[in-house]
Each structure stands twice: as structure tokens, then as C-alpha cells.
Amino acid sequence: MTENIFGVVGLFEDPAALLKAVPLVQSKRLGKLEAYTPYPVHGLPGVLGLSRSPLGGMVLVMGALGTLTAFLFQWWMNSVDYPLVVGGKDPSSWQAFVPIMFEVTVLFAAFTAGLGMLLLLNRLPDLWHPFLLSKSCAEVTRDKFALSIEAESGSLDVAAAQAILRQAGALSVEVVAFPAPASKVSLNALLALSAAGALTCALAGAGMYGAVKLFPVLPPMSHMLVQPRLDAQQRGMRPPVAGTVARGRMPYLGALGNPLPRTKAVLELGRKVFSNNCLICHGPLANGTPILTAAYGAKPANLQAKKFLSYTDGEIYHAIMHGKNAMPALGLGFTEDERWAVVHYVRALQRAQHAQDTDLP
């Protein structure tokens, strides 16, 4: 009958009574001795023969690991993987890493102390411990002090334990059994649970579908592009002079005209470069009737079209430099003068095809 007995618990009025009772009960060696108290009682771990808590060492090791972790991740991120120069210091300088090293040390150490104590050393959560289901538990968490003789390897002399606890001066003695094993979950209950789950999913899905259908989707965040302060943010204290050019950048789009004079020599150079490079696609008159058609997938641009007549010199130059649609970027194969000469030549071809009365001699 003693198989499912967890232990015998005796309640005492105050810590002094408990401490006095321990040696007497201990001398009988009936089972494992454990005490339950509403607050830590000093001297009790010593009397019960409990060793010192190893938490300090754990915290020290984890704290040191925190320091090392914080140093290594900062150093790797800011000095190795993406070196950052701050204040002209060597990217590998470590001094500014110290505050975060300290914080991470404390973080690691504190969570080792807290969670290590609860989960590792005390093996909590333990929601079904037999003592929790005893009547004595409520007394202990209020104001009583319990001494319990707990079964070792499944056997306990209950009568002897009760007697010795009474003899030691316990106010009351309770026999605590292991809780009855929980009844097995029935198949019907499982089916009902899964049905309820499926129904919930279906309802949630239908509800979400309906909500999205019925209500117009809100426009996404504009990332503060529309707000009263925008103009203020864009105004610098010393705005640059109009026409200022950023260092290392040579603009030509529209802002600048063709730097070469329209001389016969320049046009001759342009004709030569055009014939060797552009004509094959754009045609001799630059009207998009190419020599190569079938082999070439896309239809080359007709430079005589209205769109290109209105292009600025810079835009034509840009197309030569960087390509356009299917046209590859050819610019780097020529000198700058050659490119601008081609622009002059294209202009001349356009003029020839769209001559005006004033052009007549």
C-alpha cells in the first residue's frame, strides 16, 4: 500500500521549532528529509546537509562568455566584416566596444542566475509535484514550516514517520500521496478538439477573405514623403550655388552643349566614326533602315523621327555613352571628341532630311 505514498509531512509553528525537529527526525533515517518554508530559513540547508549552491560559478562562467561574445561580435562586425572608421580611429580599436561588452556580460550573467536557478537547479516548472496537492502546501505558503519525510526507492514506513514527526513536535501530520494518474484522453475528445480547430481555421480564413474583399486595402505607409516638415528637411543651411557640380562627376545631359565647333574637319571625323560604327544599324541616313535587319532582333531607332529631332545634344551623347534599349553602350570605345563629332554628324544628317527654306542658298 505504500507504493503511491510520496511522503509524510509535519507542520511546525516557527523556524526555531523546525530547526529543533530536524536532528531528531534525521536520526531515524526513515527516508529523504525535505523542508518547505514560506521564506528562506537560515541554517536550514546546513542542518539538512545541502551543499552550497553552484550558481555563483555558473554565473561567473556565463558572464565571462557574455564579455567574450560581445567583444567578438562587435569586433567582427565593425572591424572585420565591414570596417568602420569613427573619429579617425583605427577600425580595429576596441575601447568603444566596452559599454556593450559590459551590458551583454550583465545580460548573460543575470539570465544565468535567474533561469539557471529556476530551470536547471530547481527543475521548475513542476506543476504536478505531489506536495502542491497536499493541504500542508497552503499552510506553508502562508506561515507554517513543514518537514517532510519522503519515500526513497518507493518505500516508506508511514506509521513510523508519523510517530517521529509527532514526537518532534509537529502541529499536524499529513500523509501525502502521489496524485492518481490522469485518465487517458478519449478518442471522442480528440476528434471534437480537431473538429473545433478545423472550424476555427475555416472561420478565420473566411472572415479574413471577407474583410479583405469588403474593405479597400489601405494605402501603404508613404515613408513620410507627405508631411508638413518635408520642405524644411530639404532646405540646407547653405544651399549650393546654382549649377554646382559634384566632385568627380562630369554632367553633359542637356545642361551643356556640344563642346566641339561645327567645322568641316569635325563633321568629317563624325562621318568616319558614324560610318564605321552606327551606320550598320541606323542606316546611312540615320533613318533606321539598316543594313543588318534579319540577324538583329530589335528594330533600330529611326533617328529622323520627331522624338530624336527634339533630343538635346547631351541626350544623344548619353545614348552613345550608355546605350539605349537594345543598343549597347559604345561610348568607351571612342575618345570624347569622337563622340561629340558623331553628335554633330547625326545633327547634320537630321538637318539634311528636314531641310527648311532658309537652308536653300
Place this chain on the structure above:
Amino acid sequence: MLPELLRPEPLVEGSISAAVLDERVLAFPERRPPRAWFVAFAAAASCMSLGFALIGYTIVTGIGVWGNNRPVAWAFDIINFVFWIGIGHAGTLISAILFLFRARWRNGLARFAEAMTIFAVMTAGLFPLIHLGRPWLAYWLFPYPNQRGLWPNFRSPLMWDVFAVSTYFSVSILFWYLGLLPDLASLRDRTTSRARRILYTILSLGWRGSAGHWRHYEKAYLLLAGLATGLVLSVHSVVSFDFAVSVVPGWHMTIFPPYFVVGAIFSGFAMVVLVLAVVRRVMALEDLITLRHLELGNKVILGCSCLMGYSYLCEAFTAWYSMNPYIHHTFLQYISGTYGWAGWLAIACNTLVPQIFWLRRARRSLPVMAIVGVAALAGMWFERFTIIVISLYHDFLPSSWLVYKPTFVDYGILLGSFGFFFTCVLLFSRVLPVIATSEVKGSLHD
């Protein structure tokens, strides 16, 4: 035994047994709260709603709705952040530093003060988040591998702040929760409702108070107190680095870390004394949170106030001794010019008003405490206003000087932050034990 005059006053008035203590403190979560609670909750929740509505408006519209401008890019948002982080410091001081000093009077106050720490840090945490302008990108602050191949700049005090404040918050919650465990177990065993019993069983993790558990628990508590002590001193120091590491005149000073920590403890204790003076009355806990507790808190306020005065003098001396015309100018702006009144208000409230606590009668008088507490809170808020706004609005180039004017959104969010804090405090006092009963029980027996 010491003569009557030298004997310390008892920490608990009258004789009270552990069972009565449970009945007095743990019954609150089980009872319907008094009408005063509902009135206070309605007021706090209204302020909170206003604040969150205005935060929503800010997020949708952009921070252009605030009064911030150039050069005053930091204003109410950062003032409130520094202010609320400071309020939290008293809780950790009480729970950790006074624990290490074996100051037993902390036991009655620790739970409430720690809760206030957590809520103050939560309130404070709102502000850097909305100050980002695009709070939905706040996760960029954390070092995670991303397709841009970028990492945060760990040499920036703003990054230190992220780590300091988030560590402070998580460690405070852990510390608080550990303290709560035995009380949650008491609640579990008291309650008659099955639902509550299940809830408290889960929350208490099945705490059963065995001697073996207490042995590790005490060690963990001691270690956490030691760690939290270093942490709390570091947090406001790191907050002060946000300023001190920059080159702005008035910010670039070595006194800043201790000066900020002292200010934080000063304002935090003012809040603790103020709130507890009300709570002990409303919840009828006058014999557990006694006048002696409040008097000791007031002594801390007085000490911090003197240190604040020393810091102000130190700052002024540094400014004068620097021979730097920019710093001279900023310091003159603290006490004269557009916002000179704010500087004088801070000096008066923080260093002069608390001097009344040299008188024992003033330290034990509830009306005086209330006045000094409110003055200290206002003074500390305006001190941060002085440091932040006045240092910024006149920077190096006179062409960029600009006066800062807060908008109604700024005022509304400030009010909302108080609403949020007090809503949390009220909810806490409703659902959890406001006094750490297991700690007080421990001191009843000796």
C-alpha cells in the same frame, strides 16, 4: 539594548502575523477595488488614450507634427525618454543596492518600486521608438545579417543605449518576477476559484518553497542584486553618453555620467515617495508602509538634491574654466535668454526646495512630501529640457539659431506618457501583491 532615543523605529507598526499580512496584502487581487481606483484608472487611461492617439497621428503623418526643428532636432521625445528612464532607477536602487546594503526597510517598498521601474522603462522605451520617425524599421537597430551587408555602428553611444536599455528592461523584469514567485505561490494556495488557481499555478511555476529551492533562490537573488547594481549605474551613464560623447557645447562634459545617475535616483525617489504616499492611504497599508519608510526615502531625496547642486556647480565651473566662448554662451543661455526661466526652475526645484527635508517634521509631513515630490519631478523634467533644448537652439553658427516651440502633439504625448505609466501602476496594484509578503514575513520573525 539601546536607549529609547537611539533605537530605530520598527519597520512594521504594531504586531502583525504572517497570516494577517497575507490577508491584508494578498486579498487585493481577489477583491473588487475601491471606487477611488476606478476614478484614478479612468483618468489615467484617458490620458493614455490621448497619448496613443497622438502617437498614431505622429506615425501616420511623420514627426513634422512635432515642434522639433533644426537645430533643435531632439526635444520632448528625448527629454521624456531621459526623464522616464530616470524614474525607473529608484526601483532598482531600492531592490538591488539597498538589498546589498542589508537595508531591511527596503522589503516593504521593493515590490512596488520594482514595478514602477518596469513601467517607467516601458514608458521611456516608447520615445526613442517614435523618435525614429519610421518606427516600423526599429529592428534595424539590432545586428542581424541583412542583404545590405551592413552592421550597426557599435562605436555610437546610441547603439550603447539600445543595449543598455534593453538589458535593463529584461533584467528588471527577471528580477521582479523572481521576487514575485513565492507570492504567486501564496496566491495560488489562497484562491478558491479554479481558473485563478490554474493561472497562478502556471505563473508560480509550481513554486513549493522547499529548502533546496530556497538555497538556490537566495543565491540567485543575491547575484541578481549585485548585477543589477552595476547595471543601474551603467544605464543612465550610457544615456548621458548620448550627450557627453558629442561635441555640442554644454553636453561635452565628464561630469555627465554621475550627474545623470544622481538626477535619475533623485527623480525616481520623488516618484516612489509620491505614489506610495497615496497608495498606503488608499489601500490602507499605513502600518506596513510607514512614515519611517517615507522619511528614509525623503532622506535619499535630500542627499541626491545636494549632489545635484554640486553637479550644477561643477558644470558651471567647467564651463567657466574651459575658456571656450561657445560653452560660455550656452551656459549663459541656461539662466538667461529665451528659456532662462526653465534653467532657474530646474535649479530651484532640484537644489533649493528639497532642502526643507533637513527638518524632521518636514520629512514626516505628507503635504510637504507631496509638494517636494511634485517639485522634484517638474524640476528634473525641466533640467532635461535645459540640457537638451537650450544646448541645441543656439549652436555654433548664429545663422542657424532657432527658437523651439512645442506643438499640442508634444504636450499631448507627454501627458499620455504619464497616463500610460499610471495605467500600468494601477493595473499592477489591482492584479498582483503590492508588497513582497515573503520578504516581509522573513523580517517579522526577528
